[in-house]
Amino acid sequence: MPGLQRVGAEVMDTTTHRVEAAMAAVPRSHYIPDRAWDRGQPIDRSTDPERWQALVDADDAVVTQVDQGAPDGPGLATSSSSAPSVMARMLDALDVAEGMRVLEIGTGTGYNAALLAHLVGGEGHVDTVEVDEEVAAGARGRLAEAGLSNVAVHHGDGAAGHPDGGAYDRVIATCAVSRIPQAWISQAPGGVIVAPWTPHPRQPGGLLARLQVRGNTASGRFAGDLAFMSIRGAGAPEPAATGLNLEPDTAETVTTDPWELLSPDSVWPLWITVPGWIYGMRRDDDLPWVMWIASTHEYGWARISPASEGYLAEQGGHRRVWDELTAAWQWWHHHGTPDSTEFGLTVAPHGEHRTWFAPNGPTWTH
Structure with a gap:
């Protein structure tokens, strides 16, 4: 898989090979809707099958919804299928074993949920939560067509997780968050959370957090830099004075x-x-x-x-x-321009987010 790389010393040696096998076994083309977007332009499978297939085969993100489905919006991407190499990085960091229970936040096309279903096997289970009802319905249909009985699609607010699902071994978010919800931590006792993290929604740049849950705290090193579409409902960054037309001090x-x-x-x-x-x-x-x-x-x-x-x-x-x-x-x-994997994130029980420089360097409260 292009761009696949190992992340985190805790990840088992066999994980990368299992992720590669899952991606070889699960066709991406089954999960991409017949209409996708390329550089803001709609591409229909029925009228331009070669271009549609080229999008699906590329190691790049495919936009699958704009403007939350509204017909006359500005063309803002609101749902997509991530680049396969990015998905592989995240699944590699998640370290999924057969028989595990996994909670996914952000179903999208259902492709990542299908990969997770393959990784957990028949004895495992995947619950995936999607905030957009139409997107959830589409993914649910495609997963059912694939005959995957060990995955369930739920329509709801991903920030709340899936409290009816019990305890999970792993939680993975396919959208960026600025605050790791306490619901994810409480629903994954002793488990691992993998999520793109950025301090401010709608701002460029981001990091992939891999957090081990211990009690009411989640902590771990970043697994590389990674920018993602923000979780739906995150809103704009906090209002702040930008100095427009003000005299400087x-x-x-x-x-x-x-x-x-x-x-x-x-x-x-x-x-x-x-x-x-x-x-x-x-x-x-x-x-x-x-x-x-x-x-x-x-x-x-x-x-x-x-x-x-x-x-x-x-x-x-x-x-x-x-x-x-x-x-x-x-x-x-x-300090020698240390890589992002030398930094980490800790989420305290009361919601405080603290970044740190390993192993005993300074910390910063967000």
């Missing part, structure tokens, strides 16, 4: 490239080590671009824009968020 020319710090591919160390901020970009009448950064914990903002030599960094409010980000970036480089 400080202004200085800097050489640090904001695009290097805040690109979607490299922003993850800052999400881990600097809690409580969001960012974005806007256009300006006199400038080609202005990058804004805003604190969500206390009042503070920054504007970064191109200057004749380097960049102009303007800041206002009580919190100097740009200074915090550049200091964190320097700390990360000072």
Whole structure:
């Protein structure tokens, strides 16, 4: 499987081979609806079968719903089938054995649930929860057509898990969350949770969390960086002052490239080590671009824009968020740019999320 890689020292040596065997045995094409989207354009299997098949065969995500099914929306992707290599990474991290009970959050097409059903075998069981009733119905039909009797599709809010299902050995989310719900922890006593994590919904970048549940706490290292569609209902990031049209308290020319710090591919160390901020970009009448950064914990903002030599960094409010980000970036480089697998996440019983640098480094409360 292209891009498949091992994640986490705790994962059994046989897991990767079992995931590869499952993906070879379960055809993706059975689970992709006849209408999919490519670069915002609908592709119908009946009218363009070759292009539809090319989408299915590619190691890439396939958008299977836009605008939550509304007919006249802007074309925003709201459901998809993840790239097979990404699915393999997550299933590898989940470490599913035969006979296990697995809870999946985000059914989508049903393909991942079918892979899970293959991995747990006839003695195991998969419950999968989907918030969109139409998407759930489609997946339920495709799983039934495949003759899979050890998987059940439930329509509901995935953040609540599936309390009627009893205890699970594994929980996997196919959508990004900013807070690991306590319901998942309580429904997986002694089990493992695998979920894409990002501190703020709708912001770029993210990490794959692999958490071991012990009592009311879940903790574990990240299993690499990974961006995913946010869980339905997560909403926009917290309102924050972005500094638009405000006079700064400080202004200085800097050489640090904001695009290097805040690109979607490299922003993850800052999400881990600097809690409580969001960012974005806007256009300006006199400038080609202005990058804004805003604190969500206390009042503070920054504007970064191109200057004749380097960049102009303007800041206002009580919190100097740009200074915090550049200091964190320097700390990360000072420590040899450690991989995301050297960091972890702990979710406390009262819901506090704390990231940390292993084995005995600093911690950050989110």
